[in-house]
Amino acid sequence: MRLIDADGLVHRLSGCAIKSRKLEDWDRVQFWHKAMAEVKSSPTIEPDMIRPIAYWILGQKEDGTYYLSCSHCQYEADKYYDFCPQCGYEISHPKDD
Ligand SMILES: [Zn+2]
Numbered sequence: 001m002r003l004i005d006a007d008g009l010v011h012r013l014s015g016c017a018i019k020s021r022k023l024e025d026w027d028r029v030q031f032w033h034k035a036m037a038e039v040k041s042s043p044t045i046e047p048d049m050i051r052p053i054a055y056w057i058l059g060q061k062e063d064g065t066y067y068l069s070c071s072h073c074q075y076e077a078d079k080y081y082d083f084c085p086q087c088g089y090e091i092s093h094p095k096d097d
Pocket residue numbers: 054070071072073074075084085086087088089
């Protein structure tokens with residue numbers, strides 16, 4: 001997946017349509033308008049939707065106490081967090097899977 005500036009692309013396609021209109025190339029005008037419609041109707045992906053995901057790994061120290069370790073950065077936490085305090089990855093809880 002590659003994120004692009006959809007509004008910028010529509011602006012560029014609009015410029016192409018205007019040039020084609022000046023040349024009275026109506027097939028191309030129609031083509032550019034269809035392309036703009038496709039871009040405009042494409043789903044928007046919010047930055048939160050691509051936030052990296054990690055999960056807690058339950059560990060036990062030599063003294064018998066338990067801890068949680070971030071699967072991404074191995075940060076050790078003493079309680080559940082929704083986001084890793086060190087790397088910021090969103091934590092996927094088993095109930096979310
Ligand atoms: Zn982490």
